Amino acid sequence: MTASPDPGTEPIPAPDATDIWVTGMAWTTALGSGLDEVWTALLEGRTGIGPARTEHRLRNTDAAVLAGLPMSMSPVQRQQALTRDTVAAAVRDAGLDLADPRLRPVLGTSYGPHMDVDTGVDVDMDTGAATDTDSLGVRRLDRWAVDAVRALGMVKDPLSVTTACSSGSDSLLVAMELIRSGAEDICVCGGADILTAAKRLGHSVLETMSPTSLRAFDTRHDGTILGEGAAFVVLESGRSARARHARAHGFLVGAGSANDAVSPAAPDASGESVVRAVTRALRAANRGAADVDVINAHGSGTPANDAVEALGYTRLFGAGPAAGRPTVFATKGAFGHTLGATGAIEAITVLLALRDGAVPPVHGLTRVRPDFALPVPVGGPAAFTGRLGLSTTLGFGGFNTCLVFEGATPEPTTPEALPPDPAPPRQAAREVPPEGAGMVAVGHGRAVRDELTVVRSRIPSLYADPLAWLVADAVEDALSGCADDVLAVREDVATILVSAECTLRTMEAVARSVPSGRVSPLRFAGASPGSAGSLVCLLHGFKGPSLTFSTTPEAGLSAAHTVARSWLRSGAASYVVLCAHEEPEGRRHLVQCSILAPHTRAASADRG
Known part of the structure; x- marks a missing residue:
């Protein structure tokens, strides 16, 4: 990756x-x-x-x-x-x-x-299997x-x-x-x-x-x-x-x-x-x-x-x-x-x-x-x-x-454009971390599938996109060594997903059903791109802040790290579950997950 x-x-x-x-x-x-x-x-x-x-x-x-x-x-x-x-x-x-x-x-x-x-993906409405097309x-x-x-x-x-x-x-x-x-x-x-x-x-x-x-x-x-x-x-x-x-x-x-x-x-x-x-x-x-x-x-x-x-x-x-x-x-x-x-x-x-x-x-x-x-x-x-x-x-x-x-104040000043500054100075104080305030990963996980196909839900009356279930698998893997600590504060666990595809397959399925005037309400709800990242909140009860970036990991992970640091530093979240979906080569899909914590929390857990 x-x-x-x-x-x-x-x-x-x-x-x-x-x-x-x-x-x-x-x-x-x-x-x-x-x-x-x-x-x-x-x-x-x-x-x-x-x-x-x-x-x-x-x-x-x-x-x-x-x-x-x-x-x-x-x-x-x-x-x-x-x-x-x-x-x-x-x-x-x-x-x-x-x-x-x-x-x-x-x-x-x-x-x-x-x-x-037409997003260029043919979807079998029964299995969810996708094949590339020339559209x-x-x-x-x-x-x-x-x-x-x-x-x-x-x-x-x-x-x-x-x-x-x-x-x-x-x-x-x-x-x-x-x-x-x-x-x-x-x-x-x-x-x-x-x-x-x-x-x-x-x-x-x-x-x-x-x-x-x-x-x-x-x-x-x-x-x-x-x-x-x-x-x-x-x-x-x-x-x-x-x-x-x-x-x-x-x-x-x-x-x-x-x-x-x-x-x-x-x-x-x-x-x-x-x-x-x-x-x-x-x-x-x-x-x-x-x-x-x-x-x-x-x-x-x-x-x-x-x-x-x-x-x-x-x-x-x-x-x-x-x-x-x-x-x-x-x-x-x-x-x-x-x-x-x-x-x-x-x-x-x-x-x-x-x-x-x-x-x-x-x-x-x-x-x-x-x-x-x-x-x-x-x-x-x-x-x-x-x-x-x-x-x-x-x-x-x-x-x-x-x-x-x-x-603002009642009498703002008039805007005055300055020449563009191609390299605006950074404030040095922002780059100096306080002692012991690092952000570390306390859990790692991954999930791979050759094809994204429909997964039968363990929850009645719930449909989620195949990618959402792959993200859930990666999170389960990442939790394997730290579940007790993370789930103990689940109401303060944040989630971030970075994926350029999100619910692409489900949206394509909905698109193909629109001309008939018959759209599945479960599929429509499950097609919301953000739900590719929020399914894990529902499965684990994570009620912290949550975000989905519909962009590639190369483009979005730096911003995701910035947001995660802020949430951890401010106390808005005790942990951040950060997942990234790799754009597939052929049909192979990879989701990697890191569970992030402030260095102080990780050090405390080690001492415990």
């Missing part, structure tokens, strides 16, 4: 106080693309949801469709055009040039265009991101993140860690997702699609309505931003995540995962629940998700009088559920809310469910005071992420 998940004994850098500026942002939504244009429409209570043409029988034919992105274009063309236009707008807003060699793209999506195109040959799920970045003339290759509906949020989380570690100075990050027949069919058969309308937190809520869109922000180290006198839209001061570890699609009904994600994010920001002034909730409108958020927020912020507790708003009733883009879109809404001290009404909400304890605007915008806001997302595969933003 050309790249290993084992970092050896790499040091964990000392905790870094680098501030992360948001110096650029842009979005493309069903309500438009101008920042103030769309924000005004939200405050006025408008929606971009309406009738959308379909050839299939669905629970609801409404959707939030983008103007100016014709459905006559192929899914791949639409995904790339949407990404290119929105990334370019965000970089322009930051006063930077797309060819600036300091810019690292970190791009997220959920299913992207991959369930509606399009798309064997990497980051191809859309790579092609979009190259078309823009950007210098650095992208990192592709796929954690279902948390993909946009997790792209910001990854970018934040890269900047804080000193690996990058500037990242353009966020998510893009298009509306496709497969996604509409899948949510219809899963019955997560509303048969009426999207009414988040309403007593009549009965599901979500899909949309499409993109949003990207430019995150920049304070050192770089100050040097070029950049404007700040706000600051990303913390991020945290947690896995449900209960189901490929359903959330943890206890609300515990929402609490864990928010708590980890606030801890990373060195803030407490009492500091939070406003929250953009996931607000998907499904009874299960709304109930989970209601429970989680009540536990975090209490159920007393509204005064002194954060105001909650949600925007999917206006934008539709944009899946992998939603976290980035909602991050921008938090920054605009902090700028203006106001939040838009929740479209479709007229009667707030009685168990929702926090103040939420009904029928019109609501004012609030304060400078700290949260954005929370819940995704298939149990991916829950929370971002913490602080508002």
